[in-house]
Amino acid sequence: xxxxxxxxxxxxxxxxxxxxxxxxxxxxxxxxxxxxxxxxxxxxxxxxxxxxxxxxxxxxxxxxxxxxxxxxxxxxxxxxxxxxxxxxxxxxxx
Numbered sequence: 001x002x003x004x005x006x007x008x009x010x011x012x013x014x015x016x017x018x019x020x021x022x023x024x025x026x027x028x029x030x031x032x033x034x035x036x037x038x039x040x041x042x043x044x045x046x047x048x049x050x051x052x053x054x055x056x057x058x059x060x061x062x063x064x065x066x067x068x069x070x071x072x073x074x075x076x077x078x079x080x081x082x083x084x085x086x087x088x089x090x091x092x093x094x
Contacts, residue, residue, distance in 0.1 A: 021080035
């Protein structure tokens with residue numbers, strides 16, 4: 001299955017309560033873990049989505065639209081489910 005920005009994922013996407021795809025619109029959080037193959041991790045890193053980075057959900061559903069320090073990006077729901085977050089409402093992204 002084709003995933004974020006053109007790479008293959010396994011197509012399995014359980015929605016965990018602490019995953020990026022479980023957040024509400026306008027929620028701001030901090031990335032705590034990212035699961036997936038090396039290529040997936042490298043692609044996320046190339047767009048600024050790494051452990052410790054702040055991320056804001058601009059749109060829920062599929063695709064999930066997020067804003068990070070690196071810009072705005074769309075993620076498939078199954079890809080967003082591999083990103084674990086810690087809610088951090090006090091933090092804001094410019």
